[in-house]
Amino acid sequence: MLNALLVEDDLDLAQTIVQYLELEQIRCDHASNGVAGLNLAQQARYDVLLLDLNLPRLDGLSVCERLRADGDDTPVLMLTARDRLEDKIDGFRAGTDDYLVKPFELQELVVRVHALARRRSGQVHVLRCADLVMNLSEKTVARADQLIHLSPTGWRLLEVLLRASPNTVSRQTLEDAVWGDEPPDSNSLKVHIFNLRKAVDGSAGPRLVHTIAGHGFAVRSENDETPD
CATH class of the missing domain: 1.10.10.10 (Winged helix-like DNA-binding domain superfamily/Winged helix DNA-binding domain)
Structure with a gap:
């Protein structure tokens, strides 16, 4: 079973996502602000991180930047209502791997989570x-x-x-x-x-x-x- 971390301050949306992912055999922890999300990401190992861009206390880009600065290579999917190229460029520079623009279909979210989770390589070369x-x-x-x-x-x-x-x-x-x-x-x-x-x-x-x-x-x- 995959392990994901969702950092999202919209509690209704977060509950919907967590429940849907668990139906798809993806275990999902949840944090409602950036500081709590960063702490969870630093304490446990996840296959994928789902970060809302606009978060209280610490925004999604800052969470991603801090994790990358620590050498954390967990794939990050940014959830955002912003779809401008400039916003995506900022996200990629912060270390984001992919974007999903709100509102999105939950089935698409699942597909992207599985795609991101496959990216780590265990080969020794x-x-x-x-x-x-x-x-x-x-x-x-x-x-x-x-x-x-x-x-x-x-x-x-x-x-x-x-x-x-x-x-x-x-x-x-x-x-x-x-x-x-x-x-x-x-x-x-x-x-x-x-x-x-x-x-x-x-x-x-x-x-x-x-x-x-x-x-x-x-x-x-x-x-x-x-x-x-």
Whole structure:
């Protein structure tokens, strides 16, 4: 059974969600404000976090940011009435993995919870490109021995790109690997790639994250052959 945490201050909505998820064999704890939600998330291990954006005491973005700063890689689904691109970009930068705009169908919520819960990888491998090292067993990414903090979605994107390196990975392949049967809106991949490039290449040496026009994306060094 999956374990989820719902942080939602609308008590009627929260009760409906909790009851529906439990009917779908998803155990769901609930907190009604951001501080209580953060405390629960830090004390227990969940498969998915469901965060309302507008919360009393501590908003959903702040909860997500604090968890990511602590190295928590639990996938986060943000529940919000805001559907502007700017709001989504802010959420992705804070470490959110997906958005669900209110009002939503409970069946869609269940599908997204299952999709997010599958993202953690239990494989034990070390992936490398130049001075970039991803340790899947220790859940760390470093470049030139400097740790890099990624959201769960950023982590999955980098893993797929490193496994294929130096080859190019198509947009469709990346979306399928990260979001499965629930493709994101047209801007989500672009935003996540931007954040990944900033994290990996922002203050390091030569660029490793590349956009291959008309083909997709690749992680490769200047010394790698480009067979595309």
